[in-house]
Amino acid sequence: MEPSRPAFLSRPLRAAQAAVTACAAARPGRRAAAATGALAAVSLVVAAPAPAAQADPEPSTKELREQATKLADQLEQLTEQYNGLRVKLKQSQRAAKVAGDNAKRQQKALEEERAKVGSLAATSYMQGGADPTVSFLAAQNPQAMLDQAATLHYFATQDGTKVQGLMQAMQAAERARKSAEARAEQVEQLRTQLEGQRKKVTTAYEKVRGRLVKRDPTQLTKLPVAGTGKAAQALRYAMTKIGRPYVWGAEGPNTFDCSGLVMWAYRQVGVSLPHYTGSQWNAGTHISRDQLQPGDLVFFYSDLHHVGLYVGNGKMLHAPQTGDVVKIAPMAGRPFAGGVRVA
Secondary structure: OOOOOOHHHHHHHHHHHHHHHHHHHOOHHHHHHHHHHHHHHHHHHHOOOOOOOOOOOOOOHHHHHHHHHHHHHHHHHHHHHHHHHHHHHHHHHHHHHHHHHHHHHHHHHHHHHHHHHHHHHHHHHHHOOOOHHHHHHHOOOHHHHHHHHHHHHHHHHHHHHHHHHHHHHHHHHHHHHHHHHHHHHHHHHHHHHHHHHHHHHHHHHHHHHHHHHHHOHHHHHHOOOOOOOHHHHHHHHHHOOOOOEEOOOOEOOOOEOHHHHHHHHHHOOOOOOOOOHHHHHOOOEEEOHHHOOOOOEEEEOOOOOEEEEEEEOOEEEEOOOOOOEOEEEEOOOOOEEEEEEOO
16 A cells, blocks of 8 residues: 655645656657656655744743853852862862971981981990990999990980880871872862863853843843952942943042042952052953953053953943943953953
8 A cells, every 4th residue: 555645745746647657658759848847847846845843942031131140150159169179279288288397307306316226226236245244343333334224225215215106206297198188189170170160151151141142232231240259249349330420530439430430349349459540450460352251350542541340242341431321331442452350
């Protein structure tokens, strides 16, 4: 039994079959033209388009914002875990150094005691070369000889006990050093793994945020600032001043110029910056555009006369000029001079 065909293919197939039959029945002179028609009919059947696959619907602005917020929360958790491991790593490294220094001190003290014991042993050996009875009887001061022998025995016993104690202390310090080093190595491995996870979440967050901002730039102010460092905290403070007017020489809390806004924002997180772009340029580590993170300072023009706070996705928060207000704007359009990471 012939398998059934979809209804939308049945009619063209019957037409093609009829064309082929007509071609076979035609006289030789007309057979070529009939063949051409049959091929055309078959081509139409082959070229019939298949039903288009349904693409996944684009997430709504609200869904993208929720995704970004969730990723930012994950990023903050990973960042704090990373910071915790970094503290533990420093503690382990410090413990390993202390234990190592202690082991070295014990080793030095042990060598000194070994030298003393060796000297006593040599003295005892040299004095023991003669018969003790003969030496005692021949001695001009037998009591002095008895005292000396007792002293040698006492110190040999005491120093032997001390050497044993020092050796045990040195071995314990060495074990502590190795344990601390092993712990530091384990923490470093965990920190490396966590940093990899943090980078993945950061990439996902930047991607979602980029899609959201491309669709609706105003959504940027509604997203959380990723990060827990002072730079991210300063940016959060600065974003509360969006819409405040630019006033030359102002440094807040209600009006700002460009360097005044930066100074005010960082002051809120305990970082003191001068009210001058040239000095702010030298207030931290210089970084390239591809290293920028939220809260980093971004400078423009060869004389560094304008500064803003990096937000992400090629945008900054700044106090632009007289007659304007604090706002988020693209970095493009101004000659980028460089970035500075203050904290």
